[in-house]
Amino acid sequence: MLDATTPEHRPTHAPEDHPKIKAERVGILLANLGTPDAYTYWPMRRYLNEFLSDRRVIDYSPWKWQPLLQLVILSKRPFASGAAYKSIWNEEIGESPLMTITKAQTAKMQAALRERYGDQVMVDFCMRYGNPSTKSKVREMVDAGCRKILFFPLYPHYAGATSATANDQFFRALMEEKWQPTVRTVDPYFEHPLYIDALAQSIERAYGALDKRPDILVMSYHGMPKRYLMEGDPYHCQCQKTTRLVKERLGWDDTDITTTFQSVFGPEEWLKPYTVDHVADLAREGKTNIAVAAPAFSADCIETLEEINEEIKESFEEAGGKTFTYIPCLNDDDAHIKALSAVIEENMRGWLE
Incomplete structure (x- = not known):
């Protein structure tokens, strides 16, 4: 069993200048589609550019698609999409409902899994497009001592344009890690x-x-x-x-x-x-x-x-x-959190007691 309460330590018989190693933990990284940082033109354009440039989402040849995207679509669509986002924006805290709900889901998942596993697990979320980025959250988990990471795209159904591209981005982030953790990705749970x-x-x-x-x-x-x-x-x-x-x-x-x-x-x-x-x-x-x-x-x-x-x-x-x-969607409903927690526990078998 992992002991996350053990402080940073040097490996046995290592010299004094050997870098200390974090106590091992299991990271659970939830992933959702993403959201613009604001509904104004430039944040919308950055978000849409990242989203619509993904070959999993639009698989047309880039030499045909990119001129149309950059010169036509991204000159107009940020205004229309921005107006749509403005109509639902959480003005009180300055973020989209998807961000607000994902934060609430993550908080409830943290509480549920902490009750069972204590400090052995670290639960956080990332977005495929926009912030917080997958890369930044993988880096945080590795820095926190997560030698195992369960990556959980929050899509009940598998699709290349959702689950697969989220997994792609996760593996891209791992490519930049000097010491890669052991990882698993969660299967779709459409029939759970x-x-x-x-x-x-x-x-x-x-x-x-x-x-x-x-x-x-x-x-x-x-x-x-x-x-x-x-x-x-x-x-x-x-x-x-x-x-x-x-x-x-x-x-x-x-x-x-x-x-x-x-x-x-x-x-x-x-x-x-x-x-x-x-x-x-x-x-x-x-x-x-x-x-x-x-x-x-x-x-x-x-x-x-x-x-x-x-x-x-x-x-x-x-x-x-x-x-x-x-x-409404299931959001942070208790029955939904129970279902997601069960999916996580099933996928962590063999990692934690």
């Missing part, structure tokens, strides 16, 4: 029983607070180009399975729940049906009272608070919809 139960509980609470039961629940997942699915990305299948497992856990019929995909970008065909179009179709079919949940997001963010609760809601209402209920 505690995650499914946490989703089901959140839906039951939301439905229980309504005067009238919605006609249907729309499970809206972040989209991706259909081409990625055809090239072997498992994301689509994992999303469909989450919906099915939640439906079974709730004891619902097929007509009570449906799967859609949002956040379409660019000229390609993406995974269908598109949420923004499908909710309008539901309204025109007479389903004027709907609820929408976003199981692919571990924390509420621009795609849920602005896109779902504003743009998608507007599409529904313009088509004749009357009651639109957004069910």
